[in-house]
Amino acid sequence: MPDRFDIVVAGAGHNSLVTAAYLSKAGYRCLVLEGRSILGGNVVTEELTLPGFRHDSCGTAHVILQDSPMMRNDELGLAADYGLEYIQPEIVCHAPFLDGSYLTQYHDIERTVEQFAKFSKKDADAYRRMYNEYDAIKPLFDAASYTPIGFGKPINDRLNEHPDGKKWLRRQARSAWEIIRDNFEDDHSRCFMLWMAFQTVTPPEWPMTGRNAYSLAWGRQRWSWCIPKGGSGVLTEILVRLIEKHGGTALTNKMVERLIVENGRCIGVECKDGSSYRADKAVLSTVHVKHLIDMAPHKLWAQDFVDGVETYQGGPTLFVSHYATKVPMTFKGDGGSTTPIACAMLSEPTRALRMGYDFARGAANVEEPVLLAVSPTIGDPTQAPPGHHTIKIIGMQPYDLKEGPLHWDTIKNDVAKANLNWLRKFSPNLTDDNILATVVESPLDLERRNPHNWHGSCHGGAQNAAQAAALRPAPGWAQHRMPIPGLYQTGSTTHPGGSISGGPGRNAAAVMLKDFGTSLDDVVKRTTGAKPAAALAK
Ligand SMILES: Cc1cc2nc3c(=O)[nH]c(=O)nc-3n(C[C@H](O)[C@H](O)[C@H](O)COP(=O)(O)OP(=O)(O)OC[C@H]3O[C@@H](n4cnc5c(N)ncnc54)[C@H](O)[C@@H]3O)c2cc1C
Numbered sequence: 441m442p443d444r445f446d447i448v449v450a451g452a453g454h455n456s457l458v459t460a461a462y463l464s465k466a467g468y469r470c471l472v473l474e475g476r477s478i479l480g481g482n483v484v485t486e487e488l489t490l491p492g493f494r495h496d497s498c499g500t501a502h503v504i505l506q507d508s509p510m511m512r513n514d515e516l517g518l519a520a521d522y523g524l525e526y527i528q529p530e531i532v533c534h535a536p537f538l539d540g541s542y543l544t545q546y547h548d549i550e551r552t553v554e555q556f557a558k559f560s561k562k563d564a565d566a567y568r569r570m571y572n573e574y575d576a577i578k579p580l581f582d583a584a585s586y587t588p589i590g591f592g593k594p595i596n597d598r599l600n601e602h603p604d605g606k607k608w609l610r611r612q613a614r615s616a617w618e619i620i621r622d623n624f625e626d627d628h629s630r631c632f633m634l635w636m637a638f639q640t641v642t643p644p645e646w647p648m649t650g651r652n653a654y655s656l657a658w659g660r661q662r663w664s665w666c667i668p669k670g671g672s673g674v675l676t677e678i679l680v681r682l683i684e685k686h687g688g689t690a691l692t693n694k695m696v697e698r699l700i701v702e703n704g705r706c707i708g709v710e711c712k713d714g715s716s717y718r719a720d721k722a723v724l725s726t727v728h729v730k731h732l733i734d735m736a737p738h739k740l741w742a743q744d745f746v747d748g749v750e751t752y753q754g755g756p757t758l759f760v761s762h763y764a765t766k767v768p769m770t771f772k773g774d775g776g777s778t779t780p781i782a783c784a785m786l787s788e789p790t791r792a793l794r795m796g797y798d799f800a801r802g803a804a805n806v807e808e809p810v811l812l813a814v815s816p817t818i819g820d821p822t823q824a825p826p827g828h829h830t831i832k833i834i835g836m837q838p839y840d841l842k843e844g845p846l847h848w849d850t851i852k853n854d855v856a857k858a859n860l861n862w863l864r865k866f867s868p869n870l871t872d873d874n875i876l877a878t879v880v881e882s883p884l885d886l887e888r889r890n891p892h893n894w895h896g897s898c899h900g901g902a903q904n905a906a907q908a909a910a911l912r913p914a915p916g917w918a919q920h921r922m923p924i925p926g927l928y929q930t931g932s933t934t935h936p937g938g939s940i941s942g943g944p945g946r947n948a949a950a951v952m953l954k955d956f957g958t959s960l961d962d963v964v965k966r967t968t969g970a971k972p973a974a975a976l977a978k
Contacts, residue, residue: 441689445471448719450696450709451726453481453892455931457679458945459724459952461516464686466953466963471717472683473709475695479680481726481890482898483940485671485823489764489877494823495830496672497889498760498898500814501782502526503659503666504941505675507582511942515964522678527819528664534780535632536771536866538787543632544773544780545657547664556629563629570623571661574654577608581651585936588947589910589918591954612651616644617793619653627789633657635786638810640903640939641756641836643796648905665781667819672940696727699736699927706736706927722952725922726931728894729913732922742923748914752933754895755902756799757883759837761856764877765829769815769867781818785811785862795836802842804851806858809835813863831870833859839883839896848882856880892931899938900931909935920948921955928952 449460452474460470478484482498489495505511506526511518518524532545532552543555549571557564580602584595595612599605611619616637624630636656637644644652668674680690693713700708700716708718725732729749733741768779786792787808798805817829824830835855841847856878864870881889883896892900901907910918913933920928930948932938950960 445469446721448717449724452479453726453931454483454676455945456726458942459930459949461679461682462949464683464688465967470683470688472690473694474692477692479690480673480676483672483676485673488762488879492825493764493830494671495762499940500672500816501665502940503663504939506663508942510946517968518678524678525669526666528666529781529819531780532660532664533782533784534771535784559626559628563624563626566623570654574658585943588951589935614650616649616653619650630789631786634792635784642903645793667816671823701736706924722926724928728892729933730894740924745914745917745923753902754897757839757896758898759835760881761833762879763831763875765831766874767869768829770869771866783813799838802838802840804855809859809862811835835859845884848884852880852882900933903937920951
């Protein structure tokens, strides 16, 4: 291993790896230090249950990522040079209902529209209209997401300049619930749309969730339940290969505990095992801001940063059970039965509203729980032994139970059982003898797995109006440059937030490269010849 590095990276989530990949391409040597025994953060594929069963431990769907300039223009050559491939199943998502009916989303929009038409012609038209409306405005939202704060216009300015933008100013400020209620008349359609709108774990009745009424269904319609061939973790494995190919190194079991600050500048980090590493140019962190702030004396942080981090909230979180099975999830569907990659369970529209209430009062959701069940082996059978499957059931639960977060250790198996039994109501073949092994992770376990899942949040913190764009992670400090010179922050505590988007990673790279006297566009042009997303970044 070389003894000098330009950049020391604390934490190896997909975002910090994306930043390091752009910096590596620009010629900077990166040392990545990951606290866990595996690189990739929430984008990893592991044999969690049994040998041969490769589970996506956290994120599976790489839908949002597909619209990033990194993927659209293959700026890092992940597809061309490293063979990253995506699978887009024709059956995207299947929603079974208690009355025996169902709504299947197909990748072919006409087939999806027909599914809505079974319930209401008006709703079928609304689905197509909303898809087209969002399709027309989406480039503006993408431009705002994939531009660092202060490097281009904020979304409201962009909308104000667009002929239809005024409508969207109102739409984004409303709640997803209001928009879905007003556009769809049938409860089946409303259930499907509300469930979709909930997929970034932000309750649909919250203000400023209006865009979610469009964007989540649009993303899955456009890209399907898009997964990387080989498993979610293939993305981060490839990013590490790229960094190493450019002279970088990635080390595991290196929990960063302290920032080294000399003459007011962050010049390296110290790890729990006593090792320390120095950076010639800069330190990049994806350590959660709630932890980062304790890694240097408080007087070194600006007071408004301290205030912003103190008031930063965790928000709703997930509860996950992984299963190794002998059978696929099988539901009543077109042609008699269907085996989808994803299943959406929401019993009736107002059930979605109770989720936010249950988060607030710290109650576990076990009655008719709102669930997502995903089985990546339907799209990519190589992830399990022949004929076998991996299934992941995800519920949404509060980290802060009224009895305290530790209570999760007492109730988690009961909650997992309730979720499985609810899925069995629609897929009765998932009997005990067809399940070979189970691993359950409560919100508390998700935090234990990855300290960046602070208070269990899979998005680095609540994605609400108080923590969006220029307010993430703290008002005045959204530009990836931290109050201590030489220290940069990426990951889901920064704009545009959580999910597998690569946005925080690419934005941090743009800021760092500018500070180093070049630009991301120049690096992309120089290293790949690809047309950079310059128009997007203005
Ligand atoms: C169960 C689950 C399912 C999900 N499903 C999806 C999905 O299908 N699609 C989607 O788009 N999103 C999904 N998400 C959300 C998404 O996976 C995350 O928002 C995203 O991956 C976060 O990426 P990141 O780069 O910000 O950081 P992370 O992936 O959180 O990585 C941060 C890394 O930093 C390391 N670290 C933290 N502190 C230290 C330290 N002090 N020293 C050294 N290392 C440290 C951590 O160990 C971790 O490896 C899901 C999340 C969960 C939990």
